[in-house]
Amino acid sequence: MIELKNIEKYYSSKGIKHYVLRHVTTTIKQGEFVSIMGPSGSGKSTLLNILGMLEEPTYGTFEFLGEDVTSLNERKRIELYRNHIGFVFQAYHLIDEMTVYENIEAPLLYKKVGSSERASRIANLLDKFNIVAKKDLFPNQLSGGQQQLVGIARALATQPSIILADEPTGNLQSAQAEEIMQLFQKLNKEEGITIIQVTHSEKNATYGNRILNIQDGVIKEDSPTQAPQMGGVV
Amino acid sequence: MFKLNLKIAWRNLWKNKGYTFINILGLSIGMASCILIFIFIRYQMSFDEGFKNENRIYRVVSSWAYNDGNQFFSQGVPLPLTPAMRNDFSPYIEKISAIENSVGLIKINNVAGKEQLKAIENVFYVEPDFFEIFNYNWLSGNYASLKNPNSVVLSKEMAEKFFGNWKNALGKNINYEGNLNYTVTGIIDDVAENNSVPLKIMLSYKSFKDRNLEKWGSVGSNSESYFKLKPNVNIETLNGPLKSFLKKYYTEKAPGKEGHIFQPLSDIHYNDKFGNFSGRIMPIKQLYGLGVIGFFLIITASINFINLATAQAISRSKEVGVRKVMGSQRSQLVTQFLTETLTIVLISVLIGSVLTEIALPGMQSLFDAKISFSIFQHPIILVFMLLLVVFVSLLAGFYPAIVMSGFNPALAIKNKISANTGGLGLRKILVVVQFTITVTLIIGTLVILQQMKYIREQPLGFNPTAIAMVDLLNDSLKTQRFATFKTQLKQVPGIKEVSFCRTAPSSQNNNGSTFSYNGGKDADFQVNTKNADEDYLKTFDLKLVAGRNLVKSDTTNEYMVNETLLKKLNIRNPNEAIGKMISMGDMKAPIVGVIQDFKNKSLHETIDPILIGSLKPRYFYAAIKLNSKQITGTMKVVEEIWQNTFPESVYNQSFLDDQINAYYQGEKIMGTLFKVFAGVIIFISFIGLFGLISFVATQRTKEVAIRKVLGASTIELVKMLNGSFLVMVFIANLVAWPLAYLFVSKWLNGFAYRIEISIWPFALAMLISMAITLITVSIRSYKAAVANTIDALKYE
Ligand SMILES: Nc1ncnc2c1ncn2[C@@H]1O[C@H](COP(=O)(O)OP(=O)(O)OP(=O)(O)O)[C@@H](O)[C@H]1O
């Protein structure tokens, strides 16, 4: 579903190009659970942002669902956000002024989903993530882990085919992190959602089925995770 | 500590350059407007001030109450009133003096007896007692000389005009109106412009001759009377004696019941019921109106300040928290924030002063007055500016300071102060208040302009274009030359018609008389009598509805009347009036024609009942209808003929169009003021709005970014950011409508001919305000919506 060919990204300052990504070429298929790893500053977030069309590569081609999206017009991009891509952020990025319920509802409103359909989807998600009791609370009344659950619920609301997550557990304690990772794994296994996450944690990476290791903007290693990790986790 | 505060204030202002700029821009324009309004009001309030015992000085004015409920007023008094009051009111009055205004030809001869200077001037006949009432600054001579006839006192300006140097003027002679020489016996310093009696040339009252000197039944606005009360006498105690005074002297039966009012000197400049010799009147209500507008301006600018300051408060919450933890007291924080406000206000008042200086010439020409912005001459202006600074600093600075200093340090440090702190609700209310003011002013301006246009386009019932009114001289010697003069004028190619008349159809010079119709008893209203020759109808394009024009005559043999007169007499059919007799005193003549109604005064007033008859000695003007393509050339020829006809006098002309336009000078000024101040308020409100939306957009950058990745389109984001602003402005419109309605209907009531209030100015004001709001906020929110969002999400 994703084809990257020779992606390059640099920032130039004072005429000198600082490369963040170089010759990144890879394919990610439907249903994969990919973890991007690498040292700080190696370009992981940049790569994920390019995948999420939040940034444009300076060179190379990027195909999403067979379509060249290297430089996409705004309408098309919004279209993809509404129907195919869900984001999960390290800092959750919930809207402070809206309740849990309203946060999850927001993308559905933009997608113009009918109200009864909306209500049932949100009810489903609240139920699935065990946050029904919290639906009328505001983000600052929740713990970090709970906020991230809401963030994921929101990402899932539009039933995207892919979730992009930049260090989704970076701000969480390990117990909460584990819960999130299990959730990702379940979504990937049971609902076939493609997941691409950036993570620093080896352990988190084991929940996925493929690891892209980036160093200095170059993919150093592209390997499947050690099976079988499913064990008794779920 | 203060120095440190100032330094921090300066840094903070610099850091938030954009908001600081908006604040200073709004405040300085607002303050400049306020200062302009203040110096104008100060100038107006300075009229007739500075005389010794000024609160004991009064003017006697006249009133008539008619049976039909109408009341008329005059600034003048019957000529015998002054001597009678001097006698009858002596227990209460220290001094009383008559003063008579007149216009005439002044001639100055040089030593050799040759004519050296000839000019038409405004003169006053005054009694010496006038100078016991008003203490002027005497440069030389004294007023005792005015006891004798043929003395004249000059102002310095006139003395210099006539004799070069005022020091040479004493003892010299001037000739007034050909027949009398006056000797200069005194010089006074120039009377300032802000005086209701613009004394320049003062002749002995003893030299004033008038056939009405003994008549109680005749009042002209040229004859005023002033008195000074004895110390410790209450003006109320004069009411009793006044009653018996009226009974004693007004013995003849007249349709209007005579009365007199003692008008305090301090009221003369503001009371538009009566005129005064300077012709300058400023109704106190208009001054209040201006004051209110000034107040609104400063409120609007202060609201900008409050809104931007409280909006910024959140971004400064951390600073507050840290300072509190370091041990700062709340009062110290308040002082610090107020110092910032004070800095801005001081910068604004300086810029505002510069703007005032720039706008001053425009203001002076608008009001035709020498309004001064000299704080040395008038230290009160400086006091006002200081008060303004203090007022604005407190009004604008206090609330934000309280909000900011009140942050809970723990929350503040954790940056947990939410966006709603600092009174989001209050901010909304203030924006609504601000726009209520703005929209009210827009509606007011639209209605005023609409009414002015309506007045301009009102059919007058006659045609005033291209008509020159040339002064005639009408003593018995000169009226003999009228016929030749008219014949000569009619031969000039650029002249279409000529009519000799007392006044134009529309004039501020009106003459009311008692009359009876068809042998009945005196009508219970007065008729406005105009005198004119047989060419009057043609010249002014007046229409007859019945009967015929006057036949050429030098005396009153027949009358034409207007429709209003018949209406007032309850005559339906104009033909019925033809042939009926009109008696006025010992004159009696039949009605031969009925003229279609024409507007004979400003449109503030309704049409008078009018009577027109020929009477040669009452022709004060030659009305000359010109070919509008060659006015200037023709008028030169007219002047030449005039000079040849009346070589002993000075030519004077004016155009009827200009005279009629002058009726609406006040409204024109009002319209200009409203346009300017509405513009200023709109500007201030909208830069404030721009500041607020900028703030909101910045504050919501992250939210915009999140929504974008959730699939929001640019339009949806712009709508989201704009929404509350449009709602606020909409609510402001709803609040403004009834307020504006009250205001404009009150204003329109002052016109006899007025537009009906329609929905349009209101709808248009809403459209304008909503459209400008939409544009203002959209510019900024569009920028926010298309900005590269990723930076807002990337790093935390
Ligand atoms: N706008 C920018 N201008 C200049 N350099 C940038 C910009 N954005 C990112 N970089 C640089 O690009 C490099 C890669 O950044 P990126 O955020 O992708 O790293 P990362 O692998 O996600 O690191 P971390 O693990 O710390 O999140 C860094 O060296 C960063 O300094």
Ligand SMILES: [Mg+2]
């Ligand atoms: Mg990163």
